[in-house]
Amino acid sequence: xxxxxxxxxxxxxxxxxxxxxxxxxxxxxxxxxxxxxxxxxxxxxxxxxxxxxxxxxxxxxxxxxxxxxxxxxxxxxxxxxxxxxxxxxxxxxxxxxxxxxxxxxxxxxx
Amino acid sequence: xxxxxxxxxxxxxxxxxxxxxxxxxxxxxxxxxxxxxxxxxxxxxxxxxxxxxxxxxxxxxxxxxxxxxxxxxxxxxxxxxxxxxxxxxxxxxxxxxxxxxxxxxxxxxxxxxxxxx
Numbered sequence: 001x002x003x004x005x006x007x008x009x010x011x012x013x014x015x016x017x018x019x020x021x022x023x024x025x026x027x028x029x030x031x032x033x034x035x036x037x038x039x040x041x042x043x044x045x046x047x048x049x050x051x052x053x054x055x056x057x058x059x060x061x062x063x064x065x066x067x068x069x070x071x072x073x074x075x076x077x078x079x080x081x082x083x084x085x086x087x088x089x090x091x092x093x094x095x096x097x098x099x100x101x102x103x104x105x106x107x108x109x110x
Numbered sequence: 111x112x113x114x115x116x117x118x119x120x121x122x123x124x125x126x127x128x129x130x131x132x133x134x135x136x137x138x139x140x141x142x143x144x145x146x147x148x149x150x151x152x153x154x155x156x157x158x159x160x161x162x163x164x165x166x167x168x169x170x171x172x173x174x175x176x177x178x179x180x181x182x183x184x185x186x187x188x189x190x191x192x193x194x195x196x197x198x199x200x201x202x203x204x205x206x207x208x209x210x211x212x213x214x215x216x217x218x219x220x221x222x223x224x225x226x227x
Contacts, residue, residue: 031213042201043218050213088153097143097166098216100153 002026002093006101013079014109021104023072023089031092032072034063036085037103043088047074076106084108112136114219116202122225123192131187131222135204142185143205143216144169144177148198156200159185160207192226199223 003026013019023032030051035043047056049065049072056063060083062075072089086105090098115134123129135142144156155169159179170176174193179185189196203216 033215035218042220043203045215045217048213048215090153092213095166096141096160097155097158097169098145098153099155100145102152 002091002099004089004091004099004101006089006104008104009102010105010107012107012109013076015080016078018078019076021074021076021087021089021106023074023101025070025072025091025093025099027070027093028067029070029091029093030065030067031094032065033090033092033098034072034074035088035090037088038085046087079108081108081110114202114204114217116200116219116222118222119220120223120225122227124227125194126191128188128190129192129224131189131200131224133185133187133202133219135183135185135202136206136217137183139204139206139217140182141205141207142179143203144185144187145201145203146198147201147221151198153201156187189224192224194226197224197226 005024007022032049034046037043047063052067054065060077065072084107086103088103089101117132142159147153157177158166161182162179174190177187199221201221202219205214205216
């Protein structure tokens with residue numbers, strides 16, 4: 001079965017702190033995506049990771065991919081309030097469609 | 111340029127009625143996807159179009175659901191005899207699917223929020 005698991009499901013963090021969201025998937029893939037969703041809004045593409053060891057950074061967010069471990073991480077550095085959102089990882093298992101994780105609802109507390 | 115657009119943005123219907131949801135992908139994008147987002151099921155794939163053909167319809171939950179795409183552009187998702195469990199946000203996405211370019215991200219539209227009473 002093709003599965004994508006994220007943890008944690010919910011995350012409250014204080015401003016200025018660092019944290020990591022984890023995304024595990026069930027079988028081989030080298031196409032992993034991170035999206036952000038604000039309440040009542042659609043999905044915004046954050047990162048595309050296409051090879052083992054890929055690392056992408058944008059502002060306070062950094063994503064990495066370990067295809068051998070079937071693991072991607074989204075690291076948040078020195079969190080600020082406007083990073084509050086739900087973050088999804090999604091995997092293309094070679095069948096063109098995306099299989100999504102459950103999402104991590106991130107709340108940044110002042 | 112313009113992103114993926116969907117209409118209507120919200121739809122309230124009575125159980126048993128048919129509904130049509132529309133998606134206009136980004137101009138030139140050959141691949142188009144429909145997903146459904148609901149509280150209980152998260153984000154689920156429904157159907158994928160490459161051009162006007164649908165190589166993968168595996169996510170359509172029942173034969174009440176159908177979709178078509180015309181002219182390699184606009185797509186319509188039709189739900190017949192709606193049920194309360196069809197209530198969800200229906201998201202459309204597109205991607206260029208350029209030859210030899212693997213892994214391009216999917217660009218999502220704003221979604222249609224469907225409520226079946």
